Amino acid sequence: MAYSCDCEELQHRIVDIPSQKFDASQCPASVPCIYKVPKSLFTVKRDAYTPLLISIGPLHHGRKQLKPMQDLKHQYRDSFRSRLVPLQKEHLLEDYEAILKSEEKTIRSCYQQLPELKESFVDIILLDSVFIMELFLREHENNCRCKNHINKEDYITTRPCLSKSIQRDLLLLENQIPMYVLEKLYKLVHFKNPTNFLDLARSYFGYWYPRSEPTEDFNNLPQILHFTDLIRCSYIPEPKHLSYSNHNNQNTNNNNNKKKKHQDCCFIRTASKLNAAGVSFEKVQHRRLLDIRFETRPFYGWLLCFGCLPFPCAKYFKARIQFPELRVDHRTECVLRNLIAFEQCHYPEEPYICNYVSLVDSLIHTKDDAELLVEKEAIVHELGSDKEVATLVNSLCRHVVTNKTCYHKLMGELNEHYNSNWKWTMGTLRRVYFRDLWRCSSTFVGIAVFIFAIFNFYRVIRGFPLLVT
Template sequence: MTNDQCECIIDILENYDEAICIYRVPPNLRQVNAKAYTPQFISVGPFHHGKHELKAMEVKKKIYQHEFQKSRNLTRAFSEFKDYIEKTEGDIRRCYAAAGDSDSLPRGKEFVDMIELDAIFIMEFFLRSVESEKNGDEYKDDYVLSKPWLKKGIELDLILLENQIPFSILTELYTFVDVNYQQAERRDNITKDMAGGFLDLACEYFKHYCPVKNAEHLPVKEKEVRHLTDLIRSFYIPIELKSCLTTSPDDNTICSATELQEAGVTFKAVSDRCLLDIKFNKPKSLNYLPCLSFLLFNKSVKPSLELPKLTVESKTENVLQNLIALKQCHSPNHQYICNYIALIDGLIYSKEDLGLLLRRNVIVNRLGNHAAVKKMINSLRKEIVISSTCYQELITKLKGHHNAIWNRRMETLSSVYFRDLWRTSLTIVGLAVLAFTFIPFL
């Protein structure tokens, strides 16, 4: 363990508080790819507040604040919300792991104004983004929404671990706004997206990260979400995995994709399932009659590894690295995201493994270069300290299937003699000729 790692762990322990949920990224992770954790367009919260390169968006924030108050008639809500922040300033500050430099964080009025401005910007930005998708002309003159590159850049900045405010602040703002709408009897102005809770609005905005379209069926409740990074993390983790106790990784190395294929395992890409929801299906009949696995026209009897699609694009690495950083700092004994990265990295040992997963659409490459995909997955694995895994049962089943020599022999027989209809026909004809030749000989 390096000195930087030791210092980081000591800092976190010295400043530990149950309320802490927003952290500075540890130095060992930052040195792998510092840009992945640094906001490029907008600052949210105290860690990057006041940086010169991000000041341009501070003007846009104030414009959004003014428009939010003016167009939605929320003068009373603003006053109530600011009072709420002032009363809970201490609780809000405790959400940040200052790592020994708490005096450098804004205080008093500056801190209150910062939290208020950031919360209102996020609320208005989400509302405008959702409304513009339904009615594109409504915000055609909006400086941010009219520039796709800027809109996407802000979206990525809002996911960064160091660029957060507590989710409870956004929930409270939403409550104040909704109550004032009802009291002012201005329900005709409220959008359908404002009719539910803030979690519904956030899920609608981040819907392309979430396979579950109905917030009622999300694997997380509003009070359980700590911030937007944590919300994205919750989209990836199924309820079953959360209830699964992690075990010590005595032998958590998984066979590569081509090794599993050589043992008869097929790979299936699935949709509408959380990213970490990986399942191995093996018909019980194969436990008694392994020879059934080489039947070409009965794929239902073949063992299959079902993996949700992993779309690799320019933003994928940044998003996953921030989720990894979150779990390395918070609840390190439940490192589901880290376990997933380790599993995928184990499957891809060579370019042949990657090619197999790409052909099966388990991984969708939008980077263009296959080598870049492998490099990205390998880089995500760097500097991850894994003390437990939630995939131990899955790994054990896959290794047990691979280590059974009969499974590999049956797959060899299938791939050599029964790979396609033409080869199957030739094999059957050959066997028939052999039989008709051998019988007269006897």
């Protein structure tokens, strides 16, 4: 019986990916932004798209295993109402409910598919919106060490494991409320600190982008649709660092065929092979996750063997992949899968996350590849072994379809480097004789002894005729 229910659930997960590109300047409900996960992705790992503790919005509402947290939502609603008493806004929730009723049609249109609901749609959105607001405020106050409105017996904030699991559930694609609905509630109350709801959301989900620029203004992000979209936008750097090129324009001139071939590369070698060719991996701070760059100097890059010298200028002799740190724990796979599913449905022409995962998948094929990136701190994980990291990465791209990549330039440069015989020779020389400072110094000593021996041999040969006469 359970099997038939599962089959029936899977049959409702076939989605029609919209062909029209989303325009952020349009009305929030001009196209759906909250989707059922495509069946092809859902069947790969169902648990990654299913809430464990709490349902948000109508798509998972009413599930029996989530009922305990449903009861807790009512307690959070009462706590939120108590916040309004000092502000003399006791009737604000009733006003907010009236706004939701007036915009019910617009909110419904944000969902690609709605199930049959036993409760009022407005009541579901109202309760979940208030719960999220109260949860975010409690976490913010706890981070600021503010004692006001904090209950030391709070069921969520005092239990880190539970708090992390709920944070994971709030990032699921099917477990979303439109962002503008939450922003309206926040504006009605006029909380002074923080002054913007995005700041509150960023504080709550801060774990997922801790390496961004310290002075970066997240309020300048494009229109955010929901929490899944917030994380995606926070990972994408500026267009000048990451962009798609129009390959059709390159076909107009035969002189650009070489350039087109250079940019249309769709794969790269593994991290171990690139490292054998003299490519170094370097962790960088204060960059967004997707901002991966390949840096090499036009002249110095041909002398890779000197990159190990203990001088600041030695970095100019390196061919470096600058890699923002990727944190991997038991929630990372879930979040990445939901970001991928969201892009497959909503951003088919701008699959930045899909391209990133595909790039990392190309770099990591075996345990040795993962071990190299972990050693360079490009990947920091809490899993049992480096092999588990490789297995996780290699499973993310199953049934993911993309027809372009934003890393075309990076891939072309890496392939050009890898296919250079001279740079391969320099890479081998560096790996064998210039791996570290001690081996480098012994190599120089050996070269000096060899030159000195040749010089002495030349002196002996030069003086030999004089001795004979």
